[in-house]
Amino acid sequence: MLTQILLLSLSVSYIQLAMSSPGVDQWIAALESSNSSLLHYPTQLTQNIVPKQIHSHNDYWRDVPLLSALSFGVQSVEADVWLINGTLFIGHEEAALTPQRTFSSLYIQPLLQALAAQNPKNEFTVNQTSPNGVFDTSSGTSLHLLVDIKTNGTEALPFILKALQPLRSAGYLTTSTNGSVTPSAVTVIGTGNSPLDGVKALEPRDYFFDGPLDSLNDTSMNTTWDASLSPIASTDYGAAVGWSGISAISDSQRSIITTLVNDAHSRGIQARFWDTPGWPIHARNNVWRELLDDGADWLNADDLEAAANF
Template sequence: MVLSTVLKTAILALAIVYGEAKATVDDQIVFLESSNSSLLRYPTQFTQNIVPKSIHSHNDYWRDVPLLTALSYGVGSVEADVWLDNGTLFVGHEPAALTPNRTFASLYVQPLLAILAGQNPRNAFTTNQTTPNGVWDTSSGTPLQLLVDIKTDGAATLPFVLKALEPLRSEGYLTTYANGILTTSAVTVVGTGNSPLEPIKALEPRDYFYDAPLTQLTDPSLNTTFDVNLSPLASTDYETAVGWTGIGGISDAQRANVTKFINDAHSLGIKARFWDTPGWPIQARNDVWQELLNDGADWLNADDLEAASQF
């Protein structure tokens, strides 16, 4: 007769109570797990054992479960395309993909608020804690990067994005530049797409940053001195800036472009990202990823998060 797990657990519990247990470590594990013991729970275990990785979840909202899927793989940067319509920010790749309930608030702001509340319990142990924990249990000081790709008019949309971020702001969860000091927090928000440069430069304090043009960081026509206080990130279209498909060897000129753009960013304290990297053939994709990492790129732009996380 085969005893059920529940019955075996009950017998083991009685044996422990009466001092007659000859339990192995596996028996003890079964007992504790089945008893739902408080010894096995702690407040910040939401991302338990997940190591954060420098991967950017391209078009994150396309995934079956936005944000959470990325976090499950340790992905450190996610991207939301936002569209302003009648005062609401909807998330999707194009107008035909928008739905009433898939909003910036519902897919990103509110979930992050709930996750961070769990990572920042308020009790006697945290009374003197001054810096919020981030989403990562294994690295609480590492911020999650949230790219907001504005698809509608940038100047008109920006105020609504800033307003939507208020719940995170009020809890002190946003990385902020104020009074000449950059204070890193749980979430670093970076505007891309149609995000307007001049209004972002004028923000004081600033908790919405600008995705700088990686190939134009020293371009005087932009009338901007880029640094980490304005642009913690600089990006460019890989196909346009580099062009190597991953098939055959990369040319010296192509590699020189990659390293120049990365070095330009690093000299300003800015991290570099190349988007629109090849997705297929898989070996070509992997070779491009490896080349970029070897050359010092900071973020691996990925559609296949599982593959990137195991790379």
């Protein structure tokens, strides 16, 4: 037995010596510098990134819109869209708009490039029946693109639908036909001034509606809320719940969260609360934890790194 232990110890030592020797390091360095195709992972854009149900609030504020969110595994991004003189611009306020920052340049074109990389056309993919999404670790995960219309929604909708045509033509958009949803790489959801009647009239539909989480039972809206119209439903956290995350949450506040979440889930709709507290940090984390414990589907976040590491 002692002999076996000594032999094992010697074997481990030799392996450690070999792995730390200049020869191995030089071998690795030579392979890396050779640009060998053996070391190139084809769909490396999101290699090793785990998708998470985080919503990138005001995503266009990022240093690099869309791609920064993807780097953290964020599954939902939000773009504020302004229709001005027939062009769709991106920004929080009119003072932030520039000729270069458009819906196409910041979202449509980068998505097309990312999805083209994830969906190569070759002998290995010839029998592929549905497109891959942006996440290499979860190709069936659809990225939510929330379009927050800031100008007149009825006027803007046709321009947005036209802007989506390249994604539509490539088969990258989730669609609903006769109430049946076919998931794809990108699910576009209108919010802000998106016109409910205009979205309801789309058939087939590849532009969905961000449902009113706190009003799904409101019969005056004459709407049947389900996933074919609204994959998600959202509400203002402060107005609906109001818990700051500093003191203990009350039973009534928790009941509000669970009631809204359960009502959405009963319709096949995911629940999102926006404008959750961002500071103090411990209060923000308490709210995030409570929402997840109560079944909410999305963390609405400005600090994507904190949410990704939560």
